[in-house]
Amino acid sequence: MSNRSGPGCDRTDPAPAAVMSERRRLINLAYRMLGSLAEAEDAVQETYTRWYAMPRNQQDAIEAPGAWMTTVASRICLNLLGSARARRETYVGDWIPEPLPGHTEWISGRPSGAAVDPADRITLDESVDLAFLVVLESMTPAERVAFILHDVFCHSFAEVAEIVGRTPAACRQLASSARRRIRTARPAATATSAVQQAVVVRDFKRAWEAKDIDALIGLLDPDATAVADGGGLATTFLRPLEGGERIARAWAEIARRRPDTMTFLERTVNGRPGVVAEQDGAIVTVFAFEVTGDRIKHIWVVRNPEKLRHWTSSATGR
Incomplete structure (x- = not known):
């Protein structure tokens, strides 16, 4: 070969x-x-x-x-x-496939704060988009x-x-x-640019923090789905949530219940706009999105700590 x-x-x-x-x-x-x-x-x-x-x-x-x-x-x-x-x-x-921090945030096998060798970085393109990886799982x-x-x-x-x-x-x-x-x-016809995705995800984050259910519903596709992966090691919903209104109400409830020490931050997830939840200096949840047009079609929530080790090291190394 x-x-x-x-x-x-x-x-x-x-x-x-x-x-x-x-x-x-x-x-x-x-x-x-x-x-x-x-x-x-x-x-x-x-x-x-x-x-x-x-x-x-x-x-x-x-x-x-x-x-x-x-x-x-x-x-x-x-x-x-x-x-x-x-x-x-x-x-x-x-x-859910293991999510990757964006570009220089992922450092493999190096102590916190160590210099980044370009040879140690995953090349981020469409073929590591989390939505794409989910299809590969089928x-x-x-x-x-x-x-x-x-x-x-x-x-x-x-x-x-x-x-x-x-x-x-x-x-x-x-x-x-x-x-x-x-x-x-x-389908190729539903492709959305990274800039458009970033705008939708940012608006979603703001509506989420404001607990604005109507705004959340407006940003979600009526047939949207949300899937979570806790791996039995972190609390989360075990079955997919279906429907934009149901997801909006669940996310508003998440915002209401979040600890005072938890913050939501915009981050790149597998080369696409995403959100992470940070608590006491550690990333405890990664949220990845698939945006079609101006609506969110899918949300993937990763809480399994074994899949967040590279996120934790990048957070502590800032």
């Missing part, structure tokens, strides 16, 4: 001495495949463990170390996706891996076939099926 960079597809194979520089690309790849930064880090660590476990002569015999690492990391992710489905059947409440493991490798990271179907263990034609069908799921869930 030839090594390609994604998104973009314009890098060449690295020399063996530059193997560590592959980390950012592998994290990008694994996060999109798994929807969990913690699992992505584990998958990439396992990839490096396998690389360094090889004798030097075997390493030197590999013409494209980056391609080798892509193949290994992708196969690890494919296996993890299969087992993740079984684990999530026993998950308390709904499982795919089979093979569909997801084939789609991410081909459509996001620009590998050929022959290369994808080597990883997935199917024919190139079968991989083409997998990617095509994945695209249909995305088109069905996210």
Whole structure:
């Protein structure tokens, strides 16, 4: 398999001495495949463990170390996706992909306040939009891996076939099926610019803090849904809320019950405008939004502390 960079597809194979520089690309790849930064880090660590476990002569015999690492990391992710489905059947409440802080707010494996290495940052684009990741969760493991490798990271179907263990034609069908799921869930006609999204989310936050139910209803699509993920480790609603009016009243109640030490802040969530709840210097909740037109269609609420560790470190490091 030839090594390609994604998104973009314009890098060449690295020399063996530059193997560590592959980390950012592998994290990008694994996060999109798994929807969990913690699992992505584990998958990439396992990839490096396998690389360094090889004798030097075997390493030197590999013409494209980056391609080798892509193949290994992708196969690890494919296996993890299969087992993740079984684990999530026993998950308390709904499982939402792990949200990422915006750009420089995410620092991987560094003490608070340490300098940021650009190679340690996730590349934020549409393919890590939380709404997009939620759609990926509806795919089979093979569909997801084939789609991410081909459509996001620009590998050929022959290369994808080597990883997935199917024919190139079968991989083409997998990617095509994945695209249909995305088109069905996210029609292009409803696309909203980041600036428009920011305005709607800001207005929602202000109405929320003012406990203005009518204003909240006006900002929510009548068929809006809200899904929360506490993982059994934080209190939240266990079943999705449906309907703009119902969500508005629930959010007004949240505002009424919030502790005096809690504040709502505008933050970038997976490259999109969002809101976080901060209490005693720590991020305790992340709110991600999907905006269509001038209305909020979906809200995702992440309260599972295991999915907020990068948010907590970025808050304490300010």
